[in-house]
Amino acid sequence: MEAQPPAPATAAPGAAGRGPGRVGRFKVYSPEAVTRGLTAYNSTCGYCHGERGKGGKAGPDLIFSEVTLHDEDGIQLGARVRAAEHAKAGKVEVSDSQIADIAAYLHSRVIYASGRGDVRMSEVLIGNAKAGETYFNGAGGCNKCHSPSGNLKGVAGKYDVATLQDRLVMPRTGRGGRGGGPASATAPYATLTLPSGEAIKGAPIRVTDFDVTLRLADGSTKTWARNRGIPKVEITDPLQAHIDIMMKLSDNDMHNLTAYLATFK
16 A cells, blocks of 8 residues: 655745645645545545545546646635535535645645656557447447537647546536626526426526526526425536546446546647
8 A cells, every 4th residue: 555645845935846845746745644644534535536646436537637736725625615516416514624624635646646746648548449439439438428520529638637527527517697697507496387388497596485586588586486396396407427427436437437538638
């Protein structure tokens, strides 16, 4: 078993980092924050994302995750953990200070894994592309919505391999439909059915047992009172298959799929 690496020492000004407290492009955190982060990670994230953040049967590798690599002091990680998409797969109760410590720990792992402070993206390509193709067309069911010559054509030229891997299970980059702006084509939507049979679709703003508020296609909002489930409301998430796959995608399958997607030049 790989020994737990010590927290990296703080880089001296003008050393290999781009400034004080950095190694390469990654910020170095205090050993105390990294130690606290290890404890917080193991108690909240380790079950799904595996030992030391390298991925598990229910969650992706966090060391080569697009979110981790672009995180600043836990801000992006916190936003991802608290997003509705993540909550559907696994709701995590974690404070802002714990998020910051978990970020410190994951950043220490990124630096350790990179060896020189610059993550070698080629290390993500450790899967078997042929096995990934088999999973794509078989057990994974990916071909029901995607095809190499259709909506995935050229995807490997658009994203680096770390981003490809991350988007297997976290494909939504924005929530859409907020602040009156147009909703994303992949944003969840609600269908409200009135007693008359009329169906109204919109972005769900508030859905409770007592009322429901939707943002309609013209940007306006409308609220209906509810009583004993009437009017009926159904929430549809176009990316539900990606959320569901988080609970069954093994580490090997994830790496194999990444290797297969990387062939879509």
